[in-house]
Amino acid sequence: MVFSESIISPCFPEENWVVEIKDILENNGEAKEVVVSVFEVPEQLRAANPVAYAPQLLAFGPYHHFRPKLYQMQRFKVAAAVKAEKDWLVVDFQQLVAQIEGLEFLIRTCYQRHLNIHADTLAWVLAIDGLSLLKVLHSALYYYKNLPGSFGKNPFAEFSKRTPDLDMILRDMLMLENQIPMIVLKAIAEKRPGSDNLLLLVDFCETLSPLQLTFKPSASEVVKHKHLLDLFYQMIICPKEVINTSFKEEKEDELQDSTMEITSNPDCNVFKKLLATLSKLQFRFAALPEKLMTLLLSSLELLGITPHDFFDKDRSWIPTASQLNDAGLKFSTCESINHIKYDNQTLYLPVITLNSAPDPENILSSKLTSEVILRNLVAYESLSKDKSESLPFTRYTQLMNGIIDNDEDVNLLKKANVIKGDLNRVEIAGLFNGLSESIEPKDRDINIDEAITKVNRYYDNTLRVKTNKILKKYIYSSWRFLTFLASFLLLALLALETFCDFYTCRVMRFKAA
Incomplete structure (x- = not known):
């Protein structure tokens, strides 16, 4: 059977595929310089909370740049980029794009997903998104820190009349799939006077981090990181020598011995319901099981063990x-x-x-x-x-x-x-x-x-x-026998109650001596 449909996507001609493979082979040595750093979030993680991994307002980088829902904010990003070009860059926008296009192969190796996009389009996307990212961060930090150059009540007033949701923008900036490689941000920073232009990334992480940061990198150290999220991660996790965490067997045995095994615990509600039913019978001796249980639980409480501890499931690997x-x-x-x-x-x-x-x-x-x-x-x-x-x-x-x-x-x-x-x-x-x-x-x-x-x-x-x-080992583990015994007692007492109701049993009383 001959299929009419081609395995090659209509928007990606075969000639482009051949050219791309040739480029990869020719630049094989260069490919080793940069490893993948902008990953696609696996479905297993995304399913827990999809909104936490996909940008909701601004797209930075090629993964989400052309999504219709996000493209409506394209004018906002372009306005920020134009303002940044006018105030910061010592070259025009076309020269910046040309430099980024020269880094095309290194940029592509940063992304896990294949970027089915032409070199010039990719350069324009990253130039606009990179400039707008730095400008939005700069404006927000200047505004909230009351630094010279801040604008009124709107941190974006210098390039936009709108006041978008800043908190949503911050979330979008820190999403893994929305990262811009540091080599692009470095190329932009080099076209701006000064040697510490990327330190605003450090200030941003320092201001926003929910956890204490362990160190504050210098401008020369910032460019060694892969992107903003990587910088954030390294500032939270103090840099140290690479530790091989393939645990030795004795370490694993020690860890397992110190934790309680997860077992399939019985439903103790059945046993407790049987005791409650027994206590409702009218005979005086029928209250004996409840009294015995009350006595047992009172004794446990003297040792600091509550009924919740006894009947509840075991902890898995660490107590609360x-x-x-x-x-x-x-x-x-x-x-x-x-x-x-x-x-x-x-x-x-x-x-x-x-x-x-x-x-x-x-x-x-x-x-x-x-x-x-x-x-x-x-x-x-x-x-x-x-x-x-x-x-x-x-x-x-x-x-x-x-x-x-x-x-x-x-x-x-x-x-x-x-x-x-x-x-x-x-x-x-x-x-x-x-x-x-x-x-x-x-x-x-x-x-x-x-x-x-x-x-x-x-x-x-x-x-x-x-x-x-000890109690769980010798008593709780015998729950099947206890449940059977309680069931037998319940049936016996019910039979006795029925018998006495039918034959009108006399109640024997003993006189005091």
Whole structure:
């Protein structure tokens, strides 16, 4: 059978494909200089919250530039680019485009997706988007920091009469698929007088980051990063020597021994309902099971074990903040994610600031912006690193998700100043619980996992947890027998009650001596 349809896309002729392959072969040595850094977010991550990964107002770069929904803001970007060209550049726009076009092959290697776009079109797209990105950042920072040159009540007044949603623009700038390679931003900065033009990227990250930043790079260090999101990531994760995180078997065994295995727990509601039914019978001896259970639970509470601890499911890999607090563990703050540790019954965590809405007087981010930042940093880390490398930021979000289960856990971390900001406790719990929905639990980091191991070891050695383990091993594991026994007692008492109702049993009373 002969198919009439060609495997080559109509908008990408075969001749173009041949030319592109020849260019790749001829520039094979040059290709090694730049690795992929602007990735497509996998569907597994995107499905958790699609809005957090796709720009909603401004597209920067070729992935989303021509989307109809976003193209309506093209005039806004062009106006910002024109203003930047007039105020900053020592060359005209055509010369800048020509220089960017000369970097075409290096630029294409930065993008994971094949860019089916002509060289001159790609250069124009990146020139406009790169200039507008830098101009919007410059205007916003100058306005909110009250620096000389800021304009009235609208940070964009110098190039636009409209006042777009700044918080939405900030979210779009920090999305992984919306990044512009640093080699393009460097080419633009070199055409502007001064040697520290890209430091405004550092100021932007410093102002917007929900987490404490570990260092502030110099202008010469900024250009070594791959793009804005990579710079943001490296400022949060303190640069250090590459650590091979392929754990040795003894390390994994130690970690697994310090955590409780996830088992399929029975539904204890059946057993409790049977006891409740027994207690409703009219005979005096029918209340015996309830009294015995009350006595048992009262004894457990003297040891610090509540009915919730006994009947609830086991924790998976780390206790919640409330459980740790009840066991005597405290929380305190540390400098950064790389400094997370457990020492002297205290878990040290970096400070994170979460706000419900952007502050009109500052460039502080809202809950939505913080979520976009966290999600895209996780996506970038997981996609840009080799399987053998450590994933500290991902592991940090997993740790926070593990110790935060509800608003009570958030309240404890707020009291310890680990979490700051005006975002309410329920939304904070939902934020962290949602972050790890599509993250593999095997993602690890040596420093954080060492702290987790020590926390679990301390928690498992407390009297309360040891007693709870013994009870679950010898009593809770026998739930099938207990349920059968309760069912048998219920049927026997019901039969006895029916028999006594039919034959009118006498109630025997004993006189006191």
